[in-house]
């Protein structure tokens with residue numbers, strides 16, 4: 001078996017326009033991984049993923065190789081649903097050459113922090129059959145929930161159309177499927193609920209309202 005060349009270092013960062021050159025590699029890597037797992041995926045176009053990079057809603061991992069070249073190592077992006085009341089960190093992929101190095105965990109931590117910063121009141125959920133993802137979700141404070149607790153945004157559920165198990169989902173009226181639903185509810189992570197008018201007052205006092213709105217759009 002061919003021995004893998006170890007990277008010198010791995011950088012995990014919020015992607016921008018300069019990373020568009022990796023989009024096609026990302027899409028191919030996601031597609032090939034889905035074939036290996038025998039599952040479906042929410043298919044995304046080059047333009048869709050590139051836009052995530054332009055909007056600072058994507059995280060990329062890049063490997064610096066001993067010969068000085070840079071290689072794509074991993075990726076994930078953020079999607080908002082139901083008028084930004086729900087958020088998902090989607091499309092998590094680590095290139096097979098760089099697995100088992102803790103890259104997925106670093107990507108997940110950064111997309112999660114980015115989502116929490118931009119939409120602090122949104123519920124973050126995950127619909128997955130992946131053991132590694134369930135483990136990372138649990139470490140971040142997601143809890144298993146029923147499908148009723150997820151968004152009813154049709155655009156989200158359309159993503160399941162590409163999955164081999166979509167028939168099961170349809171038969172059960174979206175109440176059950178092969179995947180496990182997990183949810184991080186920001187309100188449950190605070191000992192007391194702060195009324196919206198108090199939050200608005202704090203934002204006014206700190207002159208943050210305009211700025212934070214900008215970040216959330």
Ligand SMILES: CC(C)(COP(=O)(O)OP(=O)(O)OC[C@H]1O[C@@H](n2cnc3c(N)ncnc32)[C@H](O)[C@@H]1OP(=O)(O)O)[C@@H](O)C(=O)NCCC(=O)NCCS
Pocket residue numbers: 033034037091092093094095098099100101102103104105106128129130131132133135136
């Ligand atoms: C799943 C995937 C993203 C993991 O990437 P990775 O960089 O190798 O993962 P990490 O090294 O960061 O490991 C993160 C955690 O998951 C665990 N893990 C990783 N791969 C695992 C596997 N195949 N089975 C069970 N646990 C696994 C690790 O032990 C680690 O847990 P720890 O922090 O408690 O030790 C990668 O294998 C992949 O891209 N797979 C194909 C696509 C996919 O399945 N995406 C998820 C869609 S739901």
